[in-house]
Amino acid sequence: MSYEEIFIYGWNLNALMFFLNLFIGIRSMNSKTREELVEENKILGRLKSEFDKYYPYRKYETIISYLMPFTAFFRVSYRLIEMRMFFNKNMEASLVDYMIYKYENDIKIAKNRIE
DSSP, X not given: OXXXXXXXXXXXXXXXXXXXXXXXXXXXXHXXXXXXXXXXXXXXXXXHHHHHHHOTTHHHHHHHHHHSTTHHHHHHHHHHHHHHHHHHHSTTOOHHHHHHHHHHHHHHHHHHHHO
């Protein structure tokens, strides 16, 4: 197997994870009403702005991970496993509950690291 084939497989797996991530997000949005989405967007927007203070280059890290073969595949696979464990522990939780948990947990970790 040549390096080109390895890179192509890696980018294909990254693309698969991108579309899987997109599918999960769209499916989650379609199950909510407009008012619920607006309220969740306010909560997530507040957490995201605080998150961006501690991790200002996270957007660029994500873009780079999709450009490097296999990186996004492993990153998203880890998140899906983590999400599955969260949902197994919290049966009535939604995707937004998981996102709130992740933002709050990452913010707490950053604050502890600064202190």
